[in-house]
Amino acid sequence: MRVQNWDPLETLSPDQKEQLGAFREQLLRFNQRVNLISPDTENAFRTRHLRHCLTLTVRDFPAGSTVVDWGTGGGLPAIPLAICYPEVTVIGVDSVGKKSRAVRTIARRLGLDNCFTWNGRAEEWTGEAHYSVSRATAPLAELWTWHRRVAAALDATNDDEWPPGLLALKGGDLTDEVSALHAADSGAEVERHMLTDLLGRNGFFGEKEIVAVRS
Known part of the structure; x- marks a missing residue:
């Protein structure tokens, strides 16, 4: 796990940064006729969408693994993850x-x-x-049900990689969601990472976190 005040954008190669810039241009162009993101957030795309999604790279996804993004919307976080991990499907x-x-x-x-x-x-x-990711799509219990239905076995990962399971970008009070998840599957292990612990203080990330669920 990386240290506080980590900036996921600064860990990328020049080619990856260029691809992410091209992604922004394409998404905003499509957003004029297809509602992919809220127009009110276009000017803050780098923080509210891109950096938010890239917090999932605080640990890696192993080469050869498969990630499904439930409710991908405008390709967030699917496309940024595909750019960061070209050997991941x-x-x-x-x-x-x-x-x-x-x-x-x-x-x-x-x-x-x-x-x-x-x-x-x-x-x-x-x-x-091997992995499910999601951003503001559904409650944890529902996301976990979707993941368990399609979960594939994966060889052991190292300490720098996510264990296989669900990674949900969430915000606000998750007490009820976590309780409902454990009611549906008492064996589910939940690991929570506040984004302010990773990125430092930022108004947008104040109550947001990564919720990692695995069996």
């Missing part, structure tokens, strides 16, 4: 066809041959994944 699942098509087009234009989309309900996706 990332699938963005979304029930809105216009969003899935936009993300597929953006990934193709960025040359991301490891990023795919699937249009439909999460409960109906038939693939397998």
Whole structure:
């Protein structure tokens, strides 16, 4: 786990930073006709969307693994993760066809041959994944149900890598969500990482965290 005041953007290569800049341009262009992100947040894209998603890189995803992004919306965090981990397969699942098509087009234009989309309900996706990620999509218990249904076995990871499971970007009081998760699966292990502990004090990240769930 990295130390406080870590900036995920500063750990990237020049090519990755260039790809993320191109992603921003493409997403904002599509956002004029498809609601991928709130227009009110466009000017704060770097902090409210990009840096927020990249906090998931505080630990790595091992090469050869598969990550599914439930409710990917505008490709967040699917596309940033695909850029950061070219040897990882990332699938963005979304029930809105216009969003899935936009993300597929953006990934193709960025040359991301490891990023795919699937249009439909999460409960109906038939693939397998070692990791599930999500940002403001559904309660923890529901996300965990989706993950357990598609979970694939993975060889042991090292200390710098996430153990296989669910990684949810969440905010606010999660007391009820965590209780509901444990009621649904008493054996689920929950690990919580406040973003201010990683990034330092920032008004946007004040109550936000990464919730990691594994069996």
